[in-house]
Amino acid sequence: MDVREDALRETIRELVSFESYPGEEAAVQSWFREHLSDLGFEVYEWEPDPELLDEHPSFPPVETLDLKDRPSLGGVLELGDPDAGPTVVLNGHVDVVPVDEGSWTKPSFDPHWEDGRLYGRGSLDMKSGLAACVFAALAVEERADELGLDGRIVVEGVVGEEEGGIGAAVAAGRNPYPFERDAAIIAEPTDLSLVVAAEGSLMKRLEIFGESAHAARTWEGESVLPHFERVRHAFENLERERAERVTHPLFEAFDNPWPINFGTVEAGDWASSVPSHLTSEIRIGVAPQETVAGVEAEFRERLDEVVAESEWLTEHPPTFERFSVQFEGSEVDRDEPVVERVAEAASDHGIEPNYEGFTGGTDARHYLDAGIPTVVFGPGSVDLAHTPDEHIEWDDVRLASEIIADATAATLESY
Template structure:
């Protein structure tokens, strides 16, 4: 039997390169999804498409308001391959997202949407996060389908939209099953450095607004600058971060220097060099451990903010606002003994990966939506999260090939399990 690389190695490379030429930033996924749907049809998949309903998404914890969700002209795609008697075997999802984050082209050495090879290295926006891994799902499924005639069940390959915005396509798939069958497990091919990830961190996304009093810079003592107040709040939040990292313990996160980080990702203050800054806004991301609830962690930070306010006469009279932004990420975790976990671990060992211990990730992922719907889900893929959202985003192609072979073996391992009740 020919091995995967001999059979589909060039096809995987070609499809990846073509996917990388599409500028699939949020809201611009349709052309690529239509192209991918046609390609999957040509490869023999039965293709399903779905578009999320904003009102339905607003019922989830991720999206508090339907008005903030852009779903128009944003189809997600699922390709199905069936084996033997599909009703008596399990159904496995191989999932990737098609959307990519925007680029600042001035920070790139190459055109972000023209894939560039340097030996084994492939550079383009989405090379790591996560079009190489999405292509890997397609050809892993195709290879398993062609080379295993004694299996029962199904493989579903999903290309979903809006993951970077909270998981638009995945939330819709989890809430309203787009297929006429149930799903038993999923592998989401985030860039995990060929590790198996069974837990993802949550995050609360907040807006902080502080009011001061303007004055001419020549008499700045007549004003009330927002900057010292902001610095006291930032310091208090960092102290709480330190306290939480000592107090909230999870075995899969002990290796991280900061397990539940708080990050002030955007700060905007003042309007003119000769004026005392009288207004400040900041966008803040607060890490939430698996097993915690976003609401409870938000309350901790609200209480800490209230303590800072109580110590300041100005802030007591002009209290800051501290409100959630549109997108929230709940943490998620599955048992390390789940069959999908052991299937991936067996496949890793088969492909020469010695360290198969599950680990946690400090970022959020679409896995949380499937886990919440009762579908055990792991993350596994090529590349490093350190390259994601980064200028000159690069993946090592040898890792993509290894990841694809692991997906092949994990799929066979999972579908070879005992038949499910029909």
């Protein structure tokens, strides 16, 4: 289906012009709400739900989250007899990661097209994908009568995806619409591949306690560093074991599919003192078929083994607690109608359907947990996400919007 190219380009440019960091999405959402309304969408709005988020296993304690004035939006188009057909959700997020302006050669929030590319923070991740969803929905609406389509299309612009999916978690868990949802496409940058499985992640904070002493008499203290090294080696051994034991066909290309990363390590407070306290923040990969709790138990057991071998650690046990956001792995069956329709639409546009596993988390897991079949498919390469001079190719955006339009129409016909 043809999309309104000039309007699509301008919508992307407007979206990218907003500095919509996590917690600062209100301005872009105000503009987006009006824009959707002007385009003929009926707009629904919801704020983060503290009670739901506090009970949700993905999120840290709700008092640590910034939830004020962070609306998510859903623009609805009704086709034919809307109650006689399914509802397809087209989803994108409006928040972007922070910018180090000194590393950019082009203004990060002054978007401009150059040589067929749009530069700006969020151009790739993922405001172009969100705009592509808007005009894909409108392209379907324009031909709905001709195709005899019934049902609804919802275009969602959600907040807090970079913080674990605040807006999507609430939309999935507390349906903000007076109708059910049957399928979803999330237009994250996948280089026009179909992401049908995603790795999860466990975030843990390890603390080890020693005893300080003057550096001239180190034997009178207990340094935390040798204990940390034993824990680190034990965890890395478990990482290697898991890479061999836990397998998934879409992750075989990765040398280390479920990695562990010691992202921060802080120890000691003075060069002339034995370090008596160490804190390390650790990210642990979780396979799509695993649970965060199950992987957590494996690493807890390995830590307990290290502790049991040390008289000091037995008497001064480390702490090993969750922090930040936890991502469950996710996967959708390839024979779900929405997956098949996206694959067919891509093929019709000359793109050989490519099914991939994604090594990061997406909002798809929230919709899948709610029983809504969801596939991730969108323009641009994730390799450019979060990078200086972030940009996207116009041809990819246009093509993605056309494919999403065709897939949406075909999905509406599938139910």
